[in-house]
Amino acid sequence: MSSFLVPLADSAAAASHPATGVAAYGWLLVALPLLGAAILLVGGRRTDSWGPKLATGLSWAAFVVGFLVFLNLLGYAGEERSLSLHLYSWVPAGQFQLEAGMLFDPLSIAFVLLVTFVGSLIHVYSLGYMEHDPDKRRFFAYLNLFVAAMLLLVLADSYLLLYVGWEGVGLASYLLIGFWNFNPSYASAANKAFIANRVGDVGMAVAIMFLFWQFGAVDFSTVNGAVDGASQGAVTAIGLFLLLAACGKSAQFPLQSWLGDAMAGPTPVSALIHAATMVTAGVYLVVRSHAIFDAAPTAQLAVVIVGAITLIYGAIVGCAKDDIKKALAASTMSQIGYMMLAAGLGPVGYAFAIFHLLTHGFFKAGMFLGAGSVMHGMNDKVDMRGFGNLSSAMKITWATFGLGWLAILGVPPFAGFWSKDKIIEAAFIGEGWRPWVFGLATLIGAGITAFYMSRLFFMTFHGKKRWPEDAHPHESPPTMIYPMMILAAGSAVLGLILAWPFAQTAPIVSWLAPVVGGHDGAEHHPVLPVPVITVATLLVVALGAGYAWLRYCRDAVPRTAPVGSLLTRAARQDLYQDQVNEGLLMRPGLHLTRALVFLDKRGVDGAAGGLAALIGGSSSRLRRVQNGLARSYALTMLLGVVVILGVVWVVQ
């Protein structure tokens, strides 16, 4: 393992070029959507008519800038692809000196393209989806704010600036989950998301302080260059705090509880923020901090364990949900678990974590938009037990969703086959017990994924129709359909393009190599032969999908959920995560604050009041004070001060 790390450290220390040409205007990536948000929010009702279109246009403009920077980056040779753009002196405070700057490298540009492209498509989709909402303008303002913050997150060249984007996306997420906060439970969902994220943010903040303490700086290049000098304990601690941050943002165990409730937000939000982009920021953080994690095997192991737990956890929860969005949310959690696990594997996994992140961004966003389209046609109903045979009424939604379904299942040659199977292979690499435990976890996860996604697909689009007579499912308008088709196309072919099996190394691997280090698969053999893993994966997927077909397509689906087994009931309750949080944190916290409020009134204030009475001479006088003679009393006190001053003066 250690021999493998050496070239990495070198590549991490490689200096960046100053950004020239188009990249010098890279700040526009953040500025354009931010401008949109500002105009729409400050402009108020005046912008109602054209604001949403402006926001959509600015999002596309950001995509164009991102694409031009990508082309600019392509012009450099592999190892040279790292452009830094200095912006201005941000926090010059004593020993702490920090410049605001951006870093354009293969990793950040991959995110930029994903965020701006999928984000812009979802802007377009929202033009249709939110058409009749009276607060449409505010919705687009928040979407633009989100895009700006997300781009800042991935383009920042220091941890502190990344943190600004990190909380910025959290804010946008909070605002959008609570977009319909006249519904009290939606408002609670928004709070829950923000607070769970804040728990993670403590990890982020402490990690940054730790970096400053250790290295005297918090920018990526200094930190990456100095990691080798730090003690094992320090890098492990930093890695674990960063992992805590990642768990919050990416809804990983044990901070996963907010994601299901976050589905309270409008469906385009679920697609963009809570599936394709923001929730993957934790994976980005781990990969971006690869220098730290590579030096801290214990922290890496923790990442892998968190990923493995979450991928199984989410998959189990996904099997029991009847709410189409919550089922997709559980799936998102599980898929990010795969990415985390891959990121924790180190250099053999980084590229595949990002690879799966990109394909997932397409197929999951596509499926969420499909779910939105279904809801659009079904009066915002989300209970899949009230769907069935919708393929007859919504052909395009069915087809686009179907491609996403094939992609997440990992059916060749669709996207997931390339990206998820690579993670499964990578999980089988290693020595001792780990490859068996983690490899089998990913393999079993793939089977469960196939089951719950097929269940979702069949319950919604196939079997017998279970919707009431007054529902009139219909296909959605073109603004919604076209984004779904484009994402479906991506679900179909993106994996093949990025993996391109006929090249010597997969394009995605060689593209990311300058950032995360080369990955030469030949050196690392899985404990099982690759063909065996592939066949086994396809087998469990077929089993999972087949079982789902038997139960939810061939057999009739009851309109009301059966009582179910113990596990099913637990999974419906998200494996009791809320009950645990409530019992361990919320209730004790509530009692603590109440007790303290009481104590502060009776105890602390009482003691202080007693002291005041003592100074005043007697408590009866204090009572007189409260009876209205306050002014004379207080003035007496002031007079007393003056007299003392006078006496002192005379004595002098």
Add this chain to the structure above:
Amino acid sequence: MNQFPWLTVIGLVPLVGAVVLWLLPPSLADRAKHIALGASLVTLVFTVAAALQFKTDSSAKYQLVEEHSWIPQFGVSYALGVDGIALALIIMSAILVPICLLAAWNDLPAAEAHRERHYFALMLVLETFMVGVFAATDVFLFYVFFEAMLIPVYFLIGQFGGPRRQYAAVKFLLFSLAGGLIMLAAVIALYVQGPGGADGFLLTKLAGIQLSADTEKWIFVGFFIAFAVKAPMVPVHTWLPDAAAETRPATATLLVGVLDKVGTYGMIRFCLELFPGASQWATPVVIVLALVSIIYGALLAIGQQDMMRLIAFTSISHFGFIVLGIFALTSTSWAGSSLYMINHGFSTAALFLFAGMLIARRGSKRIADFGGWQRVVPGLAGVWLVAGLSSIALPGLGSFVSEFLVLAGTFQRHQVVAVIATTGIILAALYILLMYQRTMTGPRPDIAVPDLSRREKWVAAPLIALFLVLGFYPKPALDMVTPAVDAILTSIQVADPAPVVGAAEGSTK
């Protein structure tokens, strides 16, 4: 230096304005608030002009210095001067006063219009004393301003406050006087120990005097108690929620946003600068108290039913951060604490003043009396949320930079303390978001009130602009305070801990 007495003028303009208000013929009484606002704006102009005279690269300890003998028998001088920290606080005060006056525009109902001049005059007098207390470089003069500030605040609470105003005003006065008297003893003791003479109270004369360890400790404690009451720290904080809840939002802003800063400012200027040895002796206790303030204040804020009390408790938590940064004694934490004083002034102002706008519309301070107001007053709801987010130090807004610097600087010396303090950011999210949820979300209530008026937009706009500027471009403010921070830390011979990993190359990228 320059001959123009900038600081005296800045202090004098509002005082003149107040006198004009009191002498105003009844026929012009309805112009009182315009005159007051005008006076405060002139003060702001002078303050900006003075700030432009200030050289951040100067090696002088104090700038814009004025020194005149006042009571030579007693060693008292009329001595003013500012370093970057003091100037930043004066600028903050000068910005806040016109905003507060504008926010207080309609505080008094038409029936009480005759009291209006008195109300606005008191706020102007308070501004005079606030400038004086930050500008004084003579310990006795500082003390005079320190006590004098109580008078206008006492009347502002006691005459213009809510139903329990008398109780709150007296409680405020008793706490402050108790602290003040202890400080007076310390002030006199300090003079006795000092070189004495006709200008023996000058800070420059008193800095670096040799004191026996015990004497230093006693005098330090005298000052510290007064400042801890003012700041306020747990357990001497209980006057603040009452005072803030019973007074008008504009007064609460000046009280918590500016007046209380005298406590933390005094800790830097007097406790640390004059008694570095005793300060280090007391550090463990103070840091624990600061930590308690952070967590305890936040927990109590979560449990409050009254908006104004809630905001007061958030301030107790924030003052905990400021004190923590001061006693962590690193250039980073000091820059953070100095900046935090400024940011806290603005974000607390926003919270109090916007709460005031809500209270004026609803006629109640009780959080439970609201709910669903985002649909009623979307503009006010928006600025209310921004104010809350600034209070919880959301990155991108001013408080974030300062809170992070405090914590990062503290972390260099006290890792466990910093980590515990950092959990305060979760509690902060709780108290603000729960308040927002209870006031703004939920079904639309059956109530019709207007959204932000033009005047209220003028109150909100500068505050939000300041949040953003101080969040994204805090450099001007940091450039102002950091030379002062470095100078003080050098003078008390405190060096920053070096990065653990040997002088990381290019650490100051």
